[in-house]
Amino acid sequence: MNQGAEPGDPTPGPAIVHRMLDGNRMLFEENRRLGGTLYPFCALELSRGDWQQHYHEVWHTLIDAKHRYDPGNVFASGPSLVDDRTRLERAP
Numbered sequence: 001m002n003q004g005a006e007p008g009d010p011t012p013g014p015a016i017v018h019r020m021l022d023g024n025r026m027l028f029e030e031n032r033r034l035g036g037t038l039y040p041f042c043a044l045e046l047s048r049g050d051w052q053q054h055y056h057e058v059w060h061t062l063i064d065a066k067h068r069y070d071p072g073n074v075f076a077s078g079p080s081l082v083d084d085r086t087r088l089e090r091a092p
Contacts, residue, residue, distance in 0.1 A: 021045060
């Protein structure tokens with residue numbers, strides 16, 4: 001049964017989208033547990049911690065570059081890459 005916004009609407013409803021994102025998260029975590037990596041442009045909401053783990057040792061270099069070259073966060077790489085706390089952080 002389609003749970004879209006309107007009868008005959010081919011778009012999935014919020015419950016289906018949530019279930020799909022949960023499944024994607026499960027696969028992402030299993031892949032990461034096994035040592036895999038993921039190109040971050042996918043159907044998965046990545047948290048700030050996910051981004052930090054993805055960029056690992058270059059995280060602070062990336063944040064410094066974002067501060068220097070993109071202080072307004074115009075060139076976003078994801079909704080959780082840079083948040084208000086990150087804007088205040090600087091690499092040691």
